[in-house]
Amino acid sequence: MHTIKDVARLAGVSPSTISKYLNGGNVREENAKAIRDAIAALDYRVNPFARSLKTQRSRAIGILLPDISAPFFGTVVTALDKTLRERGYHTLISCYSANHALERENLRYLLSTGVDGLVYIPEDLSAEEFYELTANYSVPAVQIDRVIQGVASDAVLVNNADAVYAATAELIRRGHHRIGLISGPKSVSSAKERQVGFLRALSDYDILFDEELFFSNEHTFATGYQGCEALLSLKNKPTAIISTNYDITIGLVTAIRDMGLHIPEDVDVFGFDCKDVCTMMKSPIPVVYQPEQKIGQTAANYLIERLQGYNGQPRTTRLECSIML
């Protein structure tokens, strides 16, 4: 592997001139040509470590998220990666598997790695912890999908409450009065907002909320499955159930099938995040669809602006979900 000195020697100029050329400075055309040739001849590439040691920037963005196997996160990450890459940044992904200890550890690790910015989907961190962990790194962060209460950073969210409100209202319009909700952990802001939308719709339609009809746990297949079993074994069971995430939806539908019940005759269902799967079914399930690409793009742009020196107040974007009936 050749160094900048080799190029300098071959091109007949000094290393500083090569550096200037490499970083877009003005170089006499005659020299520029010699440098181009030398670089090509030696197949020279800058050493990223040396450059980063000097500049203290890595042009890498860390993405910290709970799970990457769900299509929702996969699509968001793909969009993030694409947008960032177009601007010369690459992405460093760290997945904490919804494990709270790992969430802290991986955040620490990602930061220690020298990333220039952070995209974060939090689950169990407090604002104090977040500030403590990030204190020594002045790294811009953008939270997506959910936020830690009290952390003032850019954020890209969706209108969770409105989306679930609309889903609930639709089921009520279809004649349902006992509606169950299976939702993620109460500590997760998006799950909480989805719950709020649910309650608001019930209230607006003069339906008394029955605590029994609310099931909350991790964002997993098992939660969907067990939540369904629990709700449908109630004395006074719901006639419809709303899911609030991809895995929960799959678990819910599977449980209904395993119980020998039919959608929508025996139980009606509102899905979340799994547009393709829900619309694929023999009797398609209505579903809340989040603008996954847009979330990734917006977050990437926020970050890039910060990295270019923008220093204004934290901003929040709320994107609209679509309801596919």
Next chain:
Amino acid sequence: MHTIKDVARLAGVSPSTISKYLNGGNVREENAKAIRDAIAALDYRVNPFARSLKTQRSRAIGILLPDISAPFFGTVVTALDKTLRERGYHTLISCYSANHALERENLRYLLSTGVDGLVYIPEDLSAEEFYELTANYSVPAVQIDRVIQGVASDAVLVNNADAVYAATAELIRRGHHRIGLISGPKSVSSAKERQVGFLRALSDYDILFDEELFFSNEHTFATGYQGCEALLSLKNKPTAIISTNYDITIGLVTAIRDMGLHIPEDVDVFGFDCKDVCTMMKSPIPVVYQPEQKIGQTAANYLIERLQGYNGQPRTTRLECSIML
């Protein structure tokens, strides 16, 4: 941000001793304690750029893949990330969106970034190109899911031919004699192997292969959808169709639903990769399930061995798929 010199000063030892301590060398317990205290007091962290400049290693592994939104890749990546992280490596993901130009560009980029190793799911590179691009970096690579013909690297694959053979045989046993196959690009080795398994089963059961029943294109929803339309509009249409990937399966099932047909009465279907979705359905679809976690773990271990100096012949692991009926 403090440096190793600050720690040395505070602990009353030299920077070399700090370095030794940091890298697991022997240090007198008395000094070790002073160093520990100093590190804690200053909240010192090693500068990864300086370390990498010196050692020329980044402890980062690049993962280059065509797509990350499908659960199959997401799960494989999660397993890779987990295993590598446990061994002190982090992952740098680059997604080329099944775009051939981007595949080359991102490979180049990932390498230039200074990764220590590479996990690669190739799609359109020739062996010559691969060797040319990687020539200047002596970086161990492991191919997964598929391989480039002629590239001698470690590889982790599944028994594609056997899996599709089993699927085909099962459909034949169920009484089907005209079976369609919707498969990925012929340039992709795993797609080719799946086709081979299909043909072998037909042949073993004395069924003449009809070229009309074979549809091949990108690994997308659209391919599944259009393939289904094409196959089912044949004069002599198939009574069953085999899919060979997650997105194709979803597209295929959606098309069948859109045509007003029923599974399995009108067409029987064999799914691929989407275990949860296929087993969720009212009449569950049989499906080929790849050991996603195992693929990631095995690949990570191959790489780690190479990074620790193992220098033997390239190895290939063929993992078994499960057939869920």
Next chain:
DNA sequence: TTGAAAGCGCTACCAG
């Protein structure tokens, strides 16, 4: 516009 030289923070050698 160009070049000389300092130095980013760390590791590794070698001498003690």
Next chain:
DNA sequence: CTGGTAGCGCTTTCAA
């Protein structure tokens, strides 16, 4: 076991 020191490859003054 410890410490002094050279130097990894680059960028960035500053002077010419």
